[in-house]
Amino acid sequence: MNTSPAIPAVSVAQMHGSPRRRYYTGRHLDRVHAISDLRARTHKLMPRFVLEYLEGGAGEEATLRREREAFAEWRYRPHTLVDESHRSLKRPLLGREAAMPLAIAPTGLNGLFMRHADMALARAAAQFGVPFTQSTMSNDRMEDVASIAGLRHWWQLYVFGGEEIWQELLRRAESCGCEALVLTTNSQIFGDREWDSRTRATRSRPSLATLIDAACHPRWCASALSHGMPRFANVIDFVPKDRRGFFESAFWIREQMPRSLSWNDIAKIRDRWKRPFFIKGILHPDDVRQALDHGVDGIILGSHGGRQMDWAISALDMLREAREIIGDRVTLLMSGGIRHGTDMLKALALGADGVLTGRATLYGLCADGEDGVYRALDILKEQAMNELGQLGVPSIDALGPDILRHMHAPPFPQV
Numbered sequence: 379m380n381t382s383p384a385i386p387a388v389s390v391a392q393m394h395g396s397p398r399r400r401y402y403t404g405r406h407l408d409r410v411h412a413i414s415d416l417r418a419r420t421h422k423l424m425p426r427f428v429l430e431y432l433e434g435g436a437g438e439e440a441t442l443r444r445e446r447e448a449f450a451e452w453r454y455r456p457h458t459l460v461d462e463s464h465r466s467l468k469r470p471l472l473g474r475e476a477a478m479p480l481a482i483a484p485t486g487l488n489g490l491f492m493r494h495a496d497m498a499l500a501r502a503a504a505q506f507g508v509p510f511t512q513s514t515m516s517n518d519r520m521e522d523v524a525s526i527a528g529l530r531h532w533w534q535l536y537v538f539g540g541e542e543i544w545q546e547l548l549r550r551a552e553s554c555g556c557e558a559l560v561l562t563t564n565s566q567i568f569g570d571r572e573w574d575s576r577t578r579a580t581r582s583r584p585s586l587a588t589l590i591d592a593a594c595h596p597r598w599c600a601s602a603l604s605h606g607m608p609r610f611a612n613v614i615d616f617v618p619k620d621r622r623g624f625f626e627s628a629f630w631i632r633e634q635m636p637r638s639l640s641w642n643d644i645a646k647i648r649d650r651w652k653r654p655f656f657i658k659g660i661l662h663p664d665d666v667r668q669a670l671d672h673g674v675d676g677i678i679l680g681s682h683g684g685r686q687m688d689w690a691i692s693a694l695d696m697l698r699e700a701r702e703i704i705g706d707r708v709t710l711l712m713s714g715g716i717r718h719g720t721d722m723l724k725a726l727a728l729g730a731d732g733v734l735t736g737r738a739t740l741y742g743l744c745a746d747g748e749d750g751v752y753r754a755l756d757i758l759k760e761q762a763m764n765e766l767g768q769l770g771v772p773s774i775d776a777l778g779p780d781i782l783r784h785m786h787a788p789p790f791p792q793v
Contacts, residue, residue: 407746407753412761413717413738416754420744425592427577430488432740435684436569442684445715448694452724452782455664457770463630465766467759467774471732472558472675473529477507477743478759479732479774480722481752482739483683483713484534484560484658486515487628489608491603491744496523498743502751504529511560511734513723514547517608517629524554534560534658537643538634545663548651550612559651560678561644564659566635569686582625595675644672658713659686661696666703676709683714683736694725698779699728723769725775 392399401418402409410416421429433706435442467478482503488495496518503510509530512523524531533551537544551559579585584592592599602608609623613631614622621630648655657669658678669677679693679700693712704710712725725733735758742754771777 379641389614402758405746407749410745410753411757413741413754416738416741416745416750416757419746423595424491424744425588425595425599427588427592428598430573430577431487432737432744434571434573435688436571436686437688439684439688441681441688441690442688444686444690444692444695446717448692449721449724451716451785452694452728453785454720454769455783456768457781458664460772461670461697462767462770462772465763465767465774467762467773469732469774470511476509476530476732478722478762479726479730480716480755480758481509481530481532481711481732481734481771483734483736484511484513484516484532484562485736485740487517487608487610488513488515488740488743489517490602491740492747493604493608494518495743498523498748499751500526500529500531502742502748502755506752506755508755509526509557512613515610517611519611520550520554520556524556532558532560532656535647536561536562536565537636537639537647538613538631539616541646543613543648544647547612548647552651552653556653558654558656558675559647560656561647562658562682563639563644564661564680564682564686566637566639567686568632569599569682570688571685581722582623625773637673641668641703643674644669644674648673654709656709659789660700661691661693661700663696663703666700670704674708676711676764677704678711678713678734680713680734694728695729697725698731716758719758719763720765722758722762723765723774723777726774726784727781728779732738 380651402415403419403422406589427530453751468475469479471479482499496512496516500510500523504526509532512535513534514536533556535544535547577585577588606750610627614627617627617630621627654675656676656678657674658680659682660666660669660677661681679696681687681690681692693714696710701710709731710729711732712730713736716722716733716735717738739751739754742750769781
């Protein structure tokens with residue numbers, strides 16, 4: 379049995395650190411029972427700079443912390459003596475039934491974790507029956523991902539450079555049969571990621587400590603770097619030939635992000651893209667209203683995994699207000715902090731039609747590739763099914779805010 383060192387935790391099940399609790403970090407997925415196990419194995423296998431990329435947030439990482447704290451502030455008020463023999467998590471997303479109301483979030487540079495990581499994520503999503511959102515900054519060609527049988531393929535768009543770039547990306551996404559477009563709106567100015575600069579000696583050269591640590595992880599080197607550093611396969615042809623190295627291309631693309639991106643650009647993209655269109659990265663009610671006025675089909679609340687604006691609210695904090703504004707007019711999703719099946723249920727109860735998860739499935743990817751991603755999805759489903767029964771709720775359609783109570787809510791008045 380492979381286990382990680384005991385990890386300190388505050389728990390009433392432990393007194394003065396006893397009994398010692400360990401996460402399972404072995405390779406037998408049937409012995410993995412929580413996303414935290416997959417995360418522990420990820421920390422065992424990946425070099426430090428890869429972990430920083432996966433785990434880090436912007437600035438003081440207050441937004442990153444808030445994503446998890448927000449879930450902890452909501453507690454369930456379960457029913458009892460309810461027929462729970464026919465529980466199900468199935469729900470339509472964009473009119474098509476999904477195994478559960480969840481999609482894999484867009485994450486860039488997945489090739490840093492393993493070669494053809496985007497293909498592994500997409501295959502697992504297709505097998506499980508949930509959508510996969512491929513990032514503009516992914517490392518596998520969208521045409522290759524689109525060839526996966528049964529995949530619900532969503533394409534995430536970053537606007538950079540001239541209009542001809544996003545128009546060409548939309549043309550390709552349309553040709554590939556992508557079901558939906560997801561436009562990320564909160565990344566035109568790169569977040570203050572202090573941890574990233576500490577892993578590099580210069581803008582384009584890793585520090586000596588980073589190189590030594592990477593060399594101490596031969597399994598990762600063989601998996602991720604067997605064909606050299608990853609390339610941004612879907613946009614590399616737009617990059618000047620003398621800037622196509624790994625670091626050079628990343629910085630060039632970042633420099634081409636227009637600071638002038640506005641609702642006028644949203645109107646142009648909406649006019650060009652005739653399939654379902656989501657805007658991702660909204661956290662203000664005025665922007666929810668603007669999105670509705672611009673004819674989107676869905677809104678994804680989120681803080682970019684806590685990697686852009688620091689000291690922002692979480693998507694969960696915004697859910698009830700967004701639902702009140704939207705009503706039933708468009709699909710409402712949220713992204714950020716989904717690490718347990720109970721998180722998904724809380725989001726649904728507060729008004730979300732579904733959720734996106736990024737880090738949870740990346741932990742599965744790092745732990746065991748495609749099979750690890752599938753196991754991560756299965757864990758979230760198993761946990762949600764169990765807690766649905768514990769709640770005394772026969773289906774996710776019966777979830778509502780009445781099943782929850784906020785820990786900071788005023789006390790009930792005395793009778």
